[in-house]
Amino acid sequence: MTQQDAPQLAADTKTELWDTIVIGAGPAGLSAALMLTRGRRRVLVIDHGVPRNRFTDHMHGVLGHEGRAPGELRRIGRAEVEAHEGVFEDAEVATVTSVVNDDGTRVLVALKDGRVFRARAVVAATGLRDELPNVPGLRALWGRGVYACPFCDGYEHRDRPIAVLATGDHSDMKAHLLRQWSADLVLLVNGSFTLGDAESRALAARGIRVERSGVDEVLADSDGRLRGVRLASGTELELEAIFTNPDFVPLTGMLEGVDVRGPEHPDARVWVVGNAGDARANVPVSIGQGAAAGGEVAFALLMDEIAAATD
Numbered sequence: 001m002t003q004q005d006a007p008q009l010a011a012d013t014k015t016e017l018w019d020t021i022v023i024g025a026g027p028a029g030l031s032a033a034l035m036l037t038r039g040r041r042r043v044l045v046i047d048h049g050v051p052r053n054r055f056t057d058h059m060h061g062v063l064g065h066e067g068r069a070p071g072e073l074r075r076i077g078r079a080e081v082e083a084h085e086g087v088f089e090d091a092e093v094a095t096v097t098s099v100v101n102d103d104g105t106r107v108l109v110a111l112k113d114g115r116v117f118r119a120r121a122v123v124a125a126t127g128l129r130d131e132l133p134n135v136p137g138l139r140a141l142w143g144r145g146v147y148a149c150p151f152c153d154g155y156e157h158r159d160r161p162i163a164v165l166a167t168g169d170h171s172d173m174k175a176h177l178l179r180q181w182s183a184d185l186v187l188l189v190n191g192s193f194t195l196g197d198a199e200s201r202a203l204a205a206r207g208i209r210v211e212r213s214g215v216d217e218v219l220a221d222s223d224g225r226l227r228g229v230r231l232a233s234g235t236e237l238e239l240e241a242i243f244t245n246p247d248f249v250p251l252t253g254m255l256e257g258v259d260v261r262g263p264e265h266p267d268a269r270v271w272v273v274g275n276a277g278d279a280r281a282n283v284p285v286s287i288g289q290g291a292a293a294g295g296e297v298a299f300a301l302l303m304d305e306i307a308a309a310t311d
């Protein structure tokens with residue numbers, strides 16, 4: 001698409017043409033921004049302050065930051081990027097459009113408030129939304145007793161009463177995995193799938209209880225932390241943690257129709273990193289993906305400059 005095809009995206013050409021606009025100031029975006037600013041590139045980071053792990057007070061499994069509050073890592077990362085002359089804009093991106101303009105603009109980034117920025121490259125690090133199973137009381141306890149990732153939150157609940165809330169086939173494997181953290185473990189089938197005989201035998205052989213009665217409600221204590229579940233049978237189970245598998249919804253709607261850098265589009269100027277492109281990326285993996293993309297973007301910009309100089 002050329003800018004003529006997108007007249008509604010009239011970027012102010014008197015304002016800066018950014019080497020890179022990073023959308024999202026989570027671990028992935030900040031890491032990309034740090035690489036690029038340290039590479040002496042002009043970088044604008046746009047973020048509207050809704051990180052995925054805002055529901056939890058502590059991060060785990062992040063080397064050098066074990067137990068740190070997620071917001072603190074973001075504050076440290078932002079300060080590091082600002083110290084290298086990165087610029088931040090607290091705003092929400094609405095659309096991203098690829099263009100090829102004579103002034104070097106390759107991407108237009110339009111904000112919800114109507115402003116349009118121009119860039120030579122974009123790194124989209126916008127994360128994902130967790131769609132939780134529809135059980136009353138569950139969402140309010142997300143990150144406060146209800147989790148997805150055993151490696152992130154299992155250790156703090158080791159040897160305590162834990163449940164796996166099934167969401168479909170393979171939930172028995174999640175229960176087998178959680179057995180590593182606690183022997184006091186129950187799989188809440190909640191009507192989500194049919195356990196075969198072989199699967200039932202394997203669970204029993206490893207001491208994992210199976211509860212087939214539906215889950216009516218997830219219960220909180222007076223401090224707002226998980227207390228247990230009430231089953232359709234009326235029984236209440238005391239629990240310290242529930243692990244479940246949400247559906248992962250990447251927050252990439254603003255990229256609709258845009259080619260993303262990869263084997264199919266080796267010349268595209270939009271990179272997607274972190275949870276926006278990979279639901280399994282925890283914080284350290286997101287940091288790594290951001291750093292790798294930062295290096296790739298810097299190299300792509302360099303190739304443009306060599307081509308322009310030798311034209």
Ligand SMILES: Cc1cc2nc3c(=O)[nH]c(=O)nc-3n(C[C@H](O)[C@H](O)[C@H](O)COP(=O)(O)OP(=O)(O)OC[C@H]3O[C@@H](n4cnc5c(N)ncnc54)[C@H](O)[C@@H]3O)c2cc1C
Nearest residue numbers: 024026027028048049050052053060093127274275282283
């Ligand atoms: C409850 C919970 C606990 C977790 N615990 C751990 C843990 O202990 N250890 C661990 O390694 N991982 C943990 N995770 C996973 C961790 O949250 C992700 O791995 C990490 O956040 C991914 O980083 P990211 O930069 O890709 O996305 P995010 O951190 O979600 O950052 C995305 C950023 O993009 C911004 N954004 C999105 N759309 C727009 C837009 N249109 N315009 C402007 N800005 C936008 C958002 O505001 C956000 O700041 C946990 C997740 C959850 C839900």
